[in-house]
Every structure is written in C-alpha cells, then in structure tokens.
Amino acid sequence: MVTPLDPADIRILTALQEDGRLSNADLAERVGMSASSCWRRVRALEEAGAIERPGVRLNPEACGLGFQAIVHVSLVRHEMRPVEDFIRAVRARPEIQECYATTGQADYHLRVLCRDLAAYNAFLEEFLFRQPAVASAQTNMVLRAIKTRGVLPI
Structure with missing residues (x-):
C-alpha cells in the first residue's frame, strides 16, 4: 500500500525534481526544514520507492x-x-x-x-x-x- 505524501514530502520531491543535485543543506533550506529532518525524510522517500534514483540528466x-x-x-x-x-x-x-x-x-x-x-x-x-x-x-x-x-x- 502506498502511503500518502504529506506537504513536507511534496516540497522535498518537487525541489529534487527541479534540481537533483541539491546538497542536503540546500534542500533543507529550500523546503524549510532542519538538515537532519530533511535527510531522514529523503531516506524514507527512497526506501518507500518515491525516489527511484538520483542522477544527472544528459543531453543526447x-x-x-x-x-x-x-x-x-x-x-x-x-x-x-x-x-x-x-x-x-x-x-x-x-x-x-x-x-x-x-x-x-x-x-x-x-x-x-x-x-x-x-x-x-x-x-x-x-x-x-x-x-x-x-x-x-x-x-x-x-x-x-x-x-x-x-x-x-x-
């Protein structure tokens, strides 16, 4: 069963989609969280499968x-x-x-x-x-x- 995303999860996922290379500190600042809370949420989102893989997008x-x-x-x-x-x-x-x-x-x-x-x-x-x-x-x-x-x- 998929757990619904809360507003903080949505802010994190939206920010990462816009720039997947954000450091944890920059991501936390952008979404209005402490760095440790942000890191725990990102890890939880990865474990839940919401974040498939970080990476760089190449121009073919x-x-x-x-x-x-x-x-x-x-x-x-x-x-x-x-x-x-x-x-x-x-x-x-x-x-x-x-x-x-x-x-x-x-x-x-x-x-x-x-x-x-x-x-x-x-x-x-x-x-x-x-x-x-x-x-x-x-x-x-x-x-x-x-x-x-x-x-x-x-």
Whole structure:
C-alpha cells in the first residue's frame, strides 16, 4: 500500500525534481526544514520507492546521439516465452531508452536513441528484426523535442 505524501514530502520531491543535485543543506533550506529532518525524510522517500534514483540528466545530442525515434512494435505471437524473450532483449539494449506495453494497434512503443540514421538502420537489421516475436515495426522519427520530462504533478 502506498502511503500518502504529506506537504513536507511534496516540497522535498518537487525541489529534487527541479534540481537533483541539491546538497542536503540546500534542500533543507529550500523546503524549510532542519538538515537532519530533511535527510531522514529523503531516506524514507527512497526506501518507500518515491525516489527511484538520483542522477544527472544528459543531453543526447551533446553526447553524439542525434537520431531519436519512437518505434511502434507489433508481435507475431503473444505466448509467454517469446514475449519474455523480447522484453529481456529490449532491456539489454542501451539504444532503447524507454519501452511501454500498451493497448491499441501496436503492442510496444520504444523510444530509441542512436548516433545517426545509419546506426538506427543497423539497430533495426541487427537487433529488432531478428527478434522472433516481432511481426512488424513502424518508425516515427523525432523532429524536435517539445517536452521531454516534466515535474510530476504531485
């Protein structure tokens, strides 16, 4: 069961979403708490799973990953073993940044980052189209990002 967030938790989580590199002292000052109380709450939020992991967000283009696509994948079979194999393979590929199982026309939607179109083509030919469960894939190239990740509306 998920414990409801109180106002102090919400202030902490909002501040960390805006700047995950805040020191504990700066975070405590920003949310109006003592440093020790803030630290205990952050640890409790981590243990409860509200904070998945701290980290730095990288700019894909600045890191040489200028090609981004949303790939809609349909499976040929939905038996447990082929689906599990597909999921395991998807999780192992660093080009695949996100994968969602959805309702609708496609079974899975992948967000894929590659160096360029040639690298994406190699990804398709050497990986995706070799997955036994994959029946088809439709690619939508990302022309520009409008909003990439917002602050959760908690």
